[in-house]
Amino acid sequence: MPKHMRVVLWFTYTYLLQFQSTSIHFHVFVFYLLKKALNLRLVYSTNSLSRILCTSFRKVHLQRT
Numbered sequence: 001m002p003k004h005m006r007v008v009l010w011f012t013y014t015y016l017l018q019f020q021s022t023s024i025h026f027h028v029f030v031f032y033l034l035k036k037a038l039n040l041r042l043v044y045s046t047n048s049l050s051r052i053l054c055t056s057f058r059k060v061h062l063q064r065t
Helices: 003-017 024-040 046-064
Strands: none
């Protein structure tokens, strides 16, 4: 995985951690995805990464409202 993708994933995770109202299960799930992506060195295309981010943010938003 390119270094800039690791940075993007890391900042995404730290950003999601700021939502304190989110359940711990959601954080565990996000962390699992990050760990799996980093361990397997998966190369996400920009489209699939943005799709993952949109889904994550939608879940967070739905849980907060």
